[in-house]
Structures are given as C-alpha cells and as structure tokens.
Amino acid sequence: MGQRAQRHGGSPSPPARTRMGATVEPFLIRTPEEAENVWPVAEAILPVEIIKQLTPEGQRVLLSAFRENSALAYRCLRWARWMATNRQLKVTCLNCPSMTAWSHTAVSHKLRDGTSRIRGKWQWICPKKPVDPTGCGKRFFDTTGTPFCHERVRPGVVFAALAYSSSGVIQWLLQKHRKTIELRELQTVLATMSDQTLHHRLTQYARLFCGTVLLRDCQELTRSFDGVQALEERLRALHRSLSVAAEYDLPAIRQRQASYARLKKLVCALQDLDKDPPDEQALQRLNDRETRWKGLQDAVQTLRAPITPVPVNLQALLAEASL
Secondary structure (H helix, E strand, O other): OOOOOOOOOOOOOOOOOOOOOOEOOOOOOOOHHHHHHHOOOHHHHOOHHHHHHOOHHHHHHHHHHHHOOHHHHHHHHHHHHHEOOOOOEOOEOOOOOOOEOEEEEEEEEEOOOOOEEEEEEEEEEOOOOOOOOOOOOOEEEOOOOOOOOOOOOOHHHHHHHHHOOOOOHHHHHHHHOOOHHHHHHHHHHHHOOOOHHHHHHHHHHHHHHHHHHHHHHOHHHHOOOHHHHHHHHHHHHHHOOOHHHHHHHHHHHHHHHHHHHHHHHHHHHHHHHHHOOOOOOHHHHHHHHHHHHHHHHHHHHHHHOOOOOOOOOHHHHHHHHOO
C-alpha cells in the first residue's frame, strides 16, 4: 500500500506516486459514499449472536484480527479525513489550510522488545522554501487532531466498534475477556469524537474495514451469511465499467460469440443443402435438413437464454477494491 519511508537532509520532495495537490492511492473504493453503498453492515457479514456463540479462543482470534490490521485502519482514517469527491486524497496542512501537504515518511512504532514496526500511519509535511515560499513546513500525522492521536487503543478496534456500534459487541468482548484498560481507552476515544462530520465518515469507512477483515482473515466464520453474497453483487456492480470487470465478463462474451458462430454455420449448411439438385440422395438430404434444423432451433434458444454470470472471485475483488 504505502510509500517507502524517506529521509531528507533538507526540504523533502514528494515520494513516488505522489504529487502536490492530488495524492492518489491506487484503489477503486475511495469515497465514503462508495464504501457505504458497496459494503453491507458488519451484522450482515458476521451477526452478533454468532460472535457471542464463539468459543473464547474464537473470540480472541476475532479481536486479534481487528487489532492486527492497523495498516488498513490508518488508511480508512486517512480517507475519512482527506478523501475528496473526485476520489483523490487531498491532505491540507493543519496550520495553513490553503496549502496541500504531501506524505514524507511512514511512521515506525517501537515495540516492547525494542524493535520498530511500520503499521501504516503516515507523517505529512507542508511544503516550504525552496519548494513553496508560502508553506510553513509543519509536520503532522494521520492521527493529529483526532481522538486517535495518542494511540490509546489500536485503530482497528475502534473501527470494529464503529461498525458494530448499535450492538456494542466489541465492548462486550473486551469486557468478557477482561481487557479493562483497552475497553476504557476505546470508550474514551469514542466519547471524544466531537467532530460529527469526521465521525460519520469514519462510520462509513468502518464498513470497509470490518468487512475486509472479516472476509479476508475470518473466512471460516462468514461463508454462510447473506452479506457475503450481497457484497459480491455490489462489488461487481462497482467494477462493471472498470478494468477488473473484464476478467469476469470476458468468458460470458466469448460464450455469446460462440453461439452466434454456431448459428451462422448451421444456417449456411441448410442453404447448401437446398442448392443441390434432386437425386437418389434426396431422402438423406431431407434427414440432414431435419437434423440441422433442430440444431438451429437449439442454437437460437441458447442465444435467447440469459448468460450465467461467471462466479465472482471475492478475494480478487477484495484485493482490487480495498486492500
């Protein structure tokens, strides 16, 4: 997903695939409206009653899946803050909003064992001299100015709680497994989301986050629910005019082309039979004509029947759409 961390002695230059004014990430689902329209609610993908019926180990695995997907959670936070209606990411400086910042480094998190790990959070910088004399050079993060700022709780747990907000099942899981500190920090983050616009956009992207984690990392829990089929149809509709659709629609087109070719061949064969003058083989030609006429009727029926859609490779669509 990300861009490589870069170190610059002086003023930074934009990393690869990034330009001032329009930072573009190569994913097809971008706007919050797309995320809300395509992704079903989390309850449709994995119902609350199923979560509560899981074994304690299964519930811990589910919580771990949300915790460990920080990179996707930070991307959803980034999109919620700065995604424009033209499906491009435009990050404005927090100090001088008229300026557009660019990504400067990927942030490393220090772990307890002393090592560092990049979890997907980006640092941004407002351009300044000599790049742009009107910029301030301020550095800030995806989380700056949001309830995520002080890393009270893993961002994936917050998005899962937003996705299941009506049921409170994530808080229930934390309480059941005695994650008291994590539960308290989650409640604090949710309580401090005073920006209603940001809260609404985060809730829209929570569908994308939670659905992706459940379908990619918890497939054994989600196979039998209606939300999976609904998602396939919505993803297919979103991709229908895009390049990924060709992979699934091309076999159907070839099937129809083959049917037309067979029909044309049968019509030509019937015409050839009529060109021959009557002789002792007239009875044989009559039988041939009857056989080919039945084949022609079958070919017409095949063309009139709806084409069976090629099965959707959900994992491929997930990778193309949101990962």
